[in-house]
Amino acid sequence: MNSLEQAEDLKAFERRLTEYVSCLQPATGRWRMILIVVSVCTATGAWNWLIDPDTQKVSFLSSLWNHPFFTISCITLIALFFAGIHKRVVAPSILYQIRYILE
Numbered sequence: 001m002n003s004l005e006q007a008e009d010l011k012a013f014e015r016r017l018t019e020y021v022s023c024l025q026p027a028t029g030r031w032r033m034i035l036i037v038v039s040v041c042t043a044t045g046a047w048n049w050l051i052d053p054d055t056q057k058v059s060f061l062s063s064l065w066n067h068p069f070f071t072i073s074c075i076t077l078i079a080l081f082f083a084g085i086h087k088r089v090v091a092p093s094i095l096y097q098i099r100y101i102l103e
Helices: 003-051 060-066 068-082 085-102
Strands: none
Touching (some): 003 068, 003 085, 068 085
């Protein structure tokens, strides 16, 4: 394979990669928003859970039962990570890095 064929193959690969990443962008934006909202809810719930004076007086499970907002948002965040939200959010940026490495 000569250098001209390699250059054409690289350009075709770059076009396909750009097309694929552009198709991922709308879904990635939605997943990022979901991750941000759930993370902020978890952080807010954790703050309220930690500043509650009853948290130190009751058992751990009772404390979680007394703070359902934190408990539900934390379970949701863990479920999202088990479902692979971190891959859906990071994948396009990894593909962009591959594109710039190949240039």
